Amino acid sequence: MDGFLNAIVLLANFALVPGAAYGSQLALGALGVTLIFAVLRFSNFAHGETMSFGAMITIFATWALQSWGVSIAPLPTGLLALPIGIIVTVAVVLASDKFVYAYYREKRSDQVIFLIASIGVMFVMAGLIRFIIGPDDQIFADGARFVFSVRDFRAVTGLEEGLALKTTQLVTLVTAIVCVVALFLFLGKTRTGKSMRAYADNEDLATLSGIDAGRVVRIAWILSATLAVIAGVLYGLDKSYKPFVFQELLLPIFAAAIVGGLGSPVGAIVGGYIIAFAEVLVTYAYKRFLGHLVPPDWMPDGLAQLMGTEYKFAVAFVILVLTLLIRPTGLFNKRAA
Amino acid sequence: MKTTLMALVSAAALVSAAPALAEDAKLGILLGFTGPLESLSPAMALGAELAVAEVNESGQFMDGGTVTAVRGDDTCIDAGAATTAAERLVTSDGVNGIMGAMCSGVTGAVLQNVAIPNGVVMISPSATSPALTAVEDDGLFFRTAPSDARQGVIIAEILAEKGVGSAALTFTNNDYGKGLADSIAAAAGEAGIDITINAPHEDGKGDYSAEVAALAAAGGEILIVAGYLDQGGRGIIQASLDSGAFDTFFLPDGMVGEALVEAIGSDLDGSYGVLPGSDSEGSQIFAQLAEEAGNETGVYAPEAYDAAALMLLAMAKSGSTDPAVYKDVIMDIANAPGEPILPGELGKALEIIAGGGEVDYVGASDVELINGGESGGSFREIAIEDGAIETVQYR
Numbered sequence: 001m002d003g004f005l006n007a008i009v010l011l012a013n014f015a016l017v018p019g020a021a022y023g024s025q026l027a028l029g030a031l032g033v034t035l036i037f038a039v040l041r042f043s044n045f046a047h048g049e050t051m052s053f054g055a056m057i058t059i060f061a062t063w064a065l066q067s068w069g070v071s072i073a074p075l076p077t078g079l080l081a082l083p084i085g086i087i088v089t090v091a092v093v094l095a096s097d098k099f100v101y102a103y104y105r106e107k108r109s110d111q112v113i114f115l116i117a118s119i120g121v122m123f124v125m126a127g128l129i130r131f132i133i134g135p136d137d138q139i140f141a142d143g144a145r146f147v148f149s150v151r152d153f154r155a156v157t158g159l160e161e162g163l164a165l166k167t168t169q170l171v172t173l174v175t176a177i178v179c180v181v182a183l184f185l186f187l188g189k190t191r192t193g194k195s196m197r198a199y200a201d202n203e204d205l206a207t208l209s210g211i212d213a214g215r216v217v218r219i220a221w222i223l224s225a226t227l228a229v230i231a232g233v234l235y236g237l238d239k240s241y242k243p244f245v246f247q248e249l250l251l252p253i254f255a256a257a258i259v260g261g262l263g264s265p266v267g268a269i270v271g272g273y274i275i276a277f278a279e280v281l282v283t284y285a286y287k288r289f290l291g292h293l294v295p296p297d298w299m300p301d302g303l304a305q306l307m308g309t310e311y312k313f314a315v316a317f318v319i320l321v322l323t324l325l326i327r328p329t330g331l332f333n334k335r336a337a
Numbered sequence: 338m339k340t341t342l343m344a345l346v347s348a349a350a351l352v353s354a355a356p357a358l359a360e361d362a363k364l365g366i367l368l369g370f371t372g373p374l375e376s377l378s379p380a381m382a383l384g385a386e387l388a389v390a391e392v393n394e395s396g397q398f399m400d401g402g403t404v405t406a407v408r409g410d411d412t413c414i415d416a417g418a419a420t421t422a423a424e425r426l427v428t429s430d431g432v433n434g435i436m437g438a439m440c441s442g443v444t445g446a447v448l449q450n451v452a453i454p455n456g457v458v459m460i461s462p463s464a465t466s467p468a469l470t471a472v473e474d475d476g477l478f479f480r481t482a483p484s485d486a487r488q489g490v491i492i493a494e495i496l497a498e499k500g501v502g503s504a505a506l507t508f509t510n511n512d513y514g515k516g517l518a519d520s521i522a523a524a525a526g527e528a529g530i531d532i533t534i535n536a537p538h539e540d541g542k543g544d545y546s547a548e549v550a551a552l553a554a555a556g557g558e559i560l561i562v563a564g565y566l567d568q569g570g571r572g573i574i575q576a577s578l579d580s581g582a583f584d585t586f587f588l589p590d591g592m593v594g595e596a597l598v599e600a601i602g603s604d605l606d607g608s609y610g611v612l613p614g615s616d617s618e619g620s621q622i623f624a625q626l627a628e629e630a631g632n633e634t635g636v637y638a639p640e641a642y643d644a645a646a647l648m649l650l651a652m653a654k655s656g657s658t659d660p661a662v663y664k665d666v667i668m669d670i671a672n673a674p675g676e677p678i679l680p681g682e683l684g685k686a687l688e689i690i691a692g693g694g695e696v697d698y699v700g701a702s703d704v705e706l707i708n709g710g711e712s713g714g715s716f717r718e719i720a721i722e723d724g725a726i727e728t729v730q731y732r
Binding site: 015 | 371510534536537538539541542543544546547548549550551553554555556567572579580581582600
């Protein structure tokens with residue numbers, strides 16, 4: 001029995017807890033992508049940089065708060081700075097819509113044109129970020145590092161294996177749940193949310209029935225940017241903020257959105273967790289896990305690892321390709337993408 | 338035909354160089370001012386520039402010539418950028434030799450793409466990959482840093498003395514990391530230490546929990562991190578501590594630095610490591626000289642000083658700033674016989690050379706070039722105690 005518990009704790013410590021936190025971050029990112037796709041009907045490649053930009057503003061606000069001695073310990077100060085990051089980023093994103101995308105919307109340009117315009121926005125934002133904060137790592141997590149550490153866990157349970165829960169992981173999970181619940185309440189219960197869904201389902205019909213298209217687009221951008229900033233800040237708090245990382249993150253985020261079905265909020269969340277757990281579980285080495293479960297002479301010689309960790313991003317890619325081959329519309333999409 | 342012409346040209350160069358005329362020289366300093374070792378580069382560049390300043394002050398260089406140093410950024414990891422930077426140093430700045438490059442991968446690239454085609458001497462202060470020992474270099478490549486094959490043996494010795502029976506090993510996925518990890522694994526195997534896993538990690542990622550999970554699954558009493566302190570190496574250590582996978586780390590040369598101790602904090606206490614360095618008279622004099630000049634010192638700064646000094650002394654000795662000429666005397670300058678030269682004595686060395694005497698450059702890092710132009714090397718064993726890097730002993 002102890003062996004079984006040890007195995008579960010081990011897997012939780014190295015795969016399940018980090019996977020859940022990573023999955024939440026991906027899910028929040030993918031939600032932003034999927035909202036823009038639902039309303040504006042294009043894949044927003046600038047989303048990763050929006051996350052990065054929001055995290056950067058939040059970092060500046062965090063530094064300011066820290067220098068004034070404001071703290072909400074044991075929680076990270078970054079959470080307090082989050083609203084400032086969201087407000088500034090929303091303003092920037094709305095400006096990018098006004099100066100870039102609005103023009104193409106007026107011309108009723110093709111999806112591909114929007115997509116390419118968003119790549120342009122991505123490069124401009126990436127340059128701006130490197131210009132303002134530089135390419136270096138920024139560690140801005142403060143407050144208590146652990147809810148409970150491996151040592152605490154071992155002392156309490158007496159198990160051989162330990163489990164750590166970082167404050168940032170707990171914050172990520174709780175924030176993700178709050179955001180998702182709030183988003184679904186908004187989309188399902190409020191008049192604005194319903195009008196957004198109507199617009200997403202059929203643009204012309206919605207406009208004819210008196211829904212203000214400009215307003216729906218603005219709200220989609222505001223929601224998407226807000227989710228992006230939250231995802232970016234949580235990722236930065238949990239790991240470390242590094243401007244280059246967000247371009248890499250674009251792949252698992254898009255994979256998550258596409259696996260779930262572009263335009264489907266539920267799909268984005270499920271997709272986020274599928275991608276995250278697939279990346280973690282496929283590259284996990286099960287040697288010690290098996291060691292707790294099977295008798296010593298059944299133990300495999302190697303690490304019992306399906307794929308080296310350097311191929312982590314390849315896992316997201318393979319799932320993306322498989323989805324596009326087998327079910328191109330994604331798991332939860334009603335409409336063909 | 339072409340070779341005859343070349344021979345004629347170089348013979349002409351030799352003849353024209355024989356009467357030592359006042360000649361100015363340019364020294365390229367090619368280091369990773371940006372990239373994963375950016376925190377080490379400034380001290381190294383200042384070390385090399387210290388040698389240049391000393392030579393200029395003496396007024397003895399090539400009958401009163403002056404040396405200017407030009408910096409270039411090799412980024413440590415981007416071979417394309419390093420090649421461009423070196424190309425610029427050679428073609429546009431017209432340097433007579435390159436003190437660099439920083440990391441093994443880019444050093445190999447610059448050597449093949451720029452130094453050999455243009456016939457420019459390179460002396461790297463910090464490229465330690467064993468692969469560079471055997472590389473075809475036309476006698477143009479030297480290094481004042483020891484090969485990692487030697488570091489691997491030292492690391493195995495230290496681990497064996499500490500009674501470590503098994504260790505996990507992770508390396509940064511490039512020429513330096515792979516070369517070092519392979520030599521550690523080989524030496525540890527001979528010393529009877531079980532290397533449970535030898536896995537690469539990529540630099541520049543946000544999250545290393547998956548890599549650490551694999552390392553933890555393999556297990557081991559200690560984790561050897563053959564990486565970079567400003568990059569993945571730090572991420573690996575942080576993630577290991579967070580998940581309780583390892584609490585003691587062995588830090589090879591690329592991982593030892595104040596920046597790491599500052600970033601990780603007290604959890605790093607009890608870890609230990611090794612880096613090139615000696616407690617010789619030369620290294621103490623160098624530390625003093627650097628302090629007087631107001632420079633910070635760091636890993637490989639003494640080697641950088643030595644690399645620059647060697648090149649300039651070789652130019653003086655051969656009476657030529659032409660790499661094709663002075664490359665042949667670098668080994669003579671570095672090794673016995675001759676008057677031993679310590680840091681701060683470059684003026685004296687130039688005087689001896691001008692008088693036709695022999696010098697044996699000892700320098701800040703006890704330079705003794707072996708195996709066709711690399712340092713035999715001495716190492717400093719360190720331990721991290723109470724948030725500070727303490728020297729345990731020299732090997």
